[in-house]
Amino acid sequence: MKISTKGRYALRLMLDLAINNTGEYIPIKRIAERQEISEKYLEQIITQISRAGFVRSVRGSQGGYQLANPPEAYTVGMILRLMEGELSPVACLDEPGSCDRADRCVTVDIWRQIKDAVENVVDNITLADLVKSYHEKGNCEYFI
Amino acid sequence: MKISTKGRYALRLMLDLAINNTGEYIPIKRIAERQEISEKYLEQIITQISRAGFVRSVRGSQGGYQLANPPEAYTVGMILRLMEGELSPVACLDEPGSCDRADRCVTVDIWRQIKDAVENVVDNITLADLVKSYHEKGNCEYFI
DNA sequence: AGCTAATCATATCGAAATGATATGATTTAA
């Protein structure tokens, strides 16, 4: 029942962009430094994020990334799903017909409830909420 | 965010024992047949369950397993935790001091909420509840 | 024009976890 580093790193990456959402383009290198995550690994992650249209990029010198929309527009769920796929504890919830026991299965109700509970959390927290609690914790842009 | 087959199989195994909770000892072979799960794989799983004291076993011919306590005594959470460990989406929730960013981390609150939400589901469903919905679905002991 | 800093695109890799299977010892009712 673990969330992969890709999902967690993607969230921190997006949060970093949200906190430093000044209009300038931020290179991956800066984010890697602040977040203490491998630059190359972050590159892979932001490529996926970029293809989904969550960020804008500018290539070449002085280039980098910025959020395509305001922090309010991104829920934690959107970001996690992008990296992890559906937030289901079992595959059969997302692949109808994948299990021929489905009609008489009583455990599927549990998995459904777990999925709903998880989604209820992550779909109701936005990057803006996280930026807010980031500052409430006494953090500043230069100390993340 | 997946639950492993060990966790899911363990739940089905315990549910099978709960449904067939007649006082007789049930051999793994029967459960493997009914659940269409590898007998040898189930053996590994029930060994863990047995060591935790969740079931009683009798060796030798005519032997098998039965629940050590009534179905009401087992929550889904107890069974899943036995096979999966803590139901946390991240390790840092269970290993204090494992992350030196913990004090200024804003994402840990999300993981905490997810863990709580999941636990709220699995700790409030017992095997007895599952047996009940099993029969409500029109199933019988010979068709699981 | 050329240098440098950046994104973009794949390929590769080691380690760990997953989901089993294999082998065989031990126990016990019939």
Added chain:
DNA sequence: TTAAATCATATCATTTCGATATGATTAGCT
């Protein structure tokens, strides 16, 4: 004594995870 069962380990193939490596492409700056 035999057959059926639990108990105990070892092994194995595949996938996933988390990352590194290599190099091409783009574009601002001097």
